[in-house]
Amino acid sequence: xxxxxxxLQGESLVNTQPDLALLVRKLRERLGLTQEKFxxxxxxxxxxxxxxxxxxxxxxxxxxxxxxxLLQEMGKDGADLLKKYFGEE
Numbered sequence: 001x002x003x004x005x006x007x008l009q010g011e012s013l014v015n016t017q018p019d020l021a022l023l024v025r026k027l028r029e030r031l032g033l034t035q036e037k038f039x040x041x042x043x044x045x046x047x048x049x050x051x052x053x054x055x056x057x058x059x060x061x062x063x064x065x066x067x068x069x070l071l072q073e074m075g076k077d078g079a080d081l082l083k084k085y086f087g088e089e
């Protein structure tokens with residue numbers, strides 16, 4: 001138990017690609033961005049975002065750090081995802 005739903009514990013990934021896929025999709029939707037615009041914001045390509053959201057690939061540690069920073073910038077609107085996936089409030 002305990003770790004279910006958490007993407008990072010320390011610096012190690014502890015969950016599966018579908019969980020990361022859901023995180024990426026939820027964040028993008030909350031930001032109101034298309035996959036193309038979200039890709040540009042993170043400095044990756046549209047196919048990369050598409051693969052992340054479809055569970056075909058997972059974000060790199062650097063990309064996950066960017067996702068975490070975006071959630072932190074969102075304040076209360078990103079707090080639930082920050083807590084669930086990164087163990088932070």
